[in-house]
Amino acid sequence: MSAHSHVDGQLPHEPEKATLEGRNKVLGFWLFLGAETVLFGTLFSAFLALRHQVGDGNPSGQELFELSTTAWATFILLTSSLTSVFAIQSMHTNKVKSMIVWLIITILLGLGFLGLEIVEFANYVDEGHKFSTSAFSTSFYTLVGFHGAHVLFGILWIGILIAQIFKKGLNVTTAPKIYVAGIYWHFIDVVWVFIFTVVYLMGKVG
């Protein structure tokens, strides 16, 4: 599979770019992220257009949002981005064990973020902020929920990749997958930066 075999099973540095297939995978993934950007952009624009359409007697974002919850979620996701970049660095220096450890920490932080979001949504539903309550609530759940679904997908994806690494080891075929999953995880974090800014902070301001 590899373009050139490596003595003693040594990997090239930047194993994700060692083969044409790997390089194409990375480039293709960036184009996918461009499309993802558009997808989230449409959800953001819908939210921006509808965020004041609360209706009579329904809770507004200003009443619902708690900055401390959002701050914790942000901190957790930022840290998970850092741990995933550590995983990629471990991969570049061919330290498979530490790469797996960092990936597992990333997954755990992602689960923590999801847990916070689920509790937050459950609280909102208790306060009468359901999916079909108002145009604001629908666009809110669609945007933030879509991001949460991306986090969940990332967790499953990285989990499966770890299993594959255990089975097949780190080589020029599996390395691009890890690298691309890392980029995906950062992208989730980047989207969250705009969510906490546009949805929560601006919602709190009014």
Next chain:
Amino acid sequence: MSSQHSSVEEQAKHHKHEGPKKHIIGFIMSILLTIIAFSMVAAGEINTTFIYIFLVLMACVQVFIQMGFWMHMKDRGHLYPIIGILMGVFVVFTIVIMAEYWAWW
């Protein structure tokens, strides 16, 4: 085994692998920007338009830092990824402007 190890290290030196330092700096900068944005809102009683612009600016700066440091965009050979993502950003920009300033006029 030891000779293999040293050759790996030598190559690593030759390739100039980045240490974790830059990523930790990027992390701290992101945390600082986040804290500034949150505390601005928590403080309250600031002009709404100003705080909107300020918050979006903070987010954009943070995204540039994260994409540069963590998504390796400042590394060489990232012209096509940059073009790809910029096309996405361009479309998003027009969509958001449309929604904010057009839909309710």
